[in-house]
Amino acid sequence: MQNRIIALDADGVLLDYNLGYAAAWKRAFGIYPKEVDPNAYWAQDRWDVEQLDGDRLEHFRASFDETFWESLYALPGAIQACKDLKSAGYLLVCVTALTGRFVAARKRNLQQLGFPIETVIATGKYAEGKSPKAVALNLLSPAVFVDDYLPYMAGVRPGIHRALITRDPNGSPNAGAALQSVASKHNNLREFSDWWLSTATV
Template identity: 55%
Template sequence: MPKPLIALDADGVLLDFHLGYAGAWERAFGERPRERDPLAYWPMDRWEVDRLDEAGRARMRAVLDEHFWSTMPPLPGAVDACHRLHDAGFELVCVSALESAYEAARLRNLRDRGFPIERVIATGNASETRSPKADAIEALRPVAFVDDYLPYLRGVPGQVHTALVLRAPNGSPNTGEEVTTLARSVHQDLVEFVDHWLAQEVP
């Protein structure tokens, strides 16, 4: 019998995109930014960084490269939380709104950090009313899907348990009526989701 699947987002669920962003800024501009708001949802609000002109944006894009996507640090407790799911009999797959060119880099990042994950599906992040991840989730048919961005739960099949990680509240998109209509459960981080999930009678 195949193991039941759990699909996990990467940035904000498994990996610390904010710290990765600060490192990329330092690579691009030679100075590590100071923290402005540790509770900010978006990295541009968390770090004391300038709004970039076109030349600055080009410099920043240049460092969002293979190195960036393969060296992001894990979020506290995330590796252990994944091992708890794995040891409980679940297969884990990462579904990330990432360009397909960096799919292998993301998988290498997860494996190097010790995550028990052998597959990454990069969906791109086209802005639509339906989640760019919905088709992948429909094809995978996982028992649960965990993401930290509420709009990415739109269009996910109803039989999938959708878990929303809230994380930082300031400027968060994870508010409003859709929290209750799209998310079957809500958690502060992946560790809290795993505590909740493993306490349930799941298939």
């Protein structure tokens, strides 16, 4: 039986985390930050925001609550890309580095936006020496794993096609020798979907 599972990261692949970051900043401090680098990979570099510590940092972190994780916007073309993959017979699974307590919020967010995704797997962010997603992915054994963060490809077994989304190049961690482990690179999920559906043999 052919493998018809595609595992998708959320932030930076399906959802616009960087835009959500600015909204969280406004929730915390009452001011929507000015955009200084629209091509920045990291949200802190995209927006004109101060480096936080102490009580202000804790106050800001509190904004990343269930409301935040259930209200992110879809990235352009991502919903249609998923619908095209679904129509072609693929089962889409979101594999996210969120903690488990926010998995329901993430699932609500995806479904309210219209993503045809029924399953969300939350792995947490930390795993010594390898991607925190590696164990879940190797058990799931999808045909493809799509992520926008190269370090999360580490430890994913070679039989899984690793597709890297190379968004927002300024300050990107998607560089170096580890790129050799990537099977394909794409600017966004829609580009991946179009390419995969035109070339895939599984």
